[in-house]
Amino acid sequence: MIPSLRLNVDMKSRAASYAIGEIAQRFGLATHVLRHWESMGLIDPARVGGQRRYTDDDAYRVAAIIRGKQAGLSLEQIQQMITAADPAPRTAILRSRAKELEDRIAATRAALDLINSVLRCRHADFTQCPSFREAITREGTVAIVGSK
Incomplete structure (x- = not known):
């Protein structure tokens, strides 16, 4: 028997369309x-019959927002990025946010290093521990007595 392919000529190509509740629940x-x-x-x-109808493109836009x-951008920054005809404003916003995140990551790593140095310390008073003191001095956030 020869395999056959059936074609449904009545089938119309139609983009997906979602109600506001469906998109809200999805995200x-x-x-x-x-x-x-x-x-x-x-x-x-x-708008279809006065109802909001969201497409897959709209769903991707919602996901991007x-x-x-989640990356710490404000809605205003996201709006500027989405509506900019020129990529320069988007690039400036993203570079600025990337720098802020890099600074925050560095500060978090320094805090974790300090915590780990205290965890490794076997001194009764960890502030007397040479490793802790070295970490504090290396961090440079505390004015050390006798330093100029």
């Missing part, structure tokens, strides 16, 4: 959040 958001983002111009869902917020 764990309240619907008022999506309305707020719309009022800011961050998203612009189509969520990830931007």
Whole structure:
């Protein structure tokens, strides 16, 4: 028997369309959040019969907004990045945020190093521990008595 392929000529190509509640649930958001983002111009869902209808492109935009917020960007910064016709503003915003995160990571690493030096210390008073003192001096955040 020869295999056959059946073609449904009545099938129409149609983009996915989601109601506001579906998108909100998909991303764990309240619907008022999506309305707020719309009022800011961050998203612009189509209207069908007065109802907001979100496409897959809109879902990706929502995901980008969520990830931007997770990265510490404000909604205003995200809006500037999304609406900029020129990539220069987006680049400036992202470089600035990257620098802030790098500084924060360095400070967190220094704090972790200090904690680990105290954990390794066997002195009754860890402030007397040479390793702790070295870590404090290396960090340079504390004025050491006798230093000029």
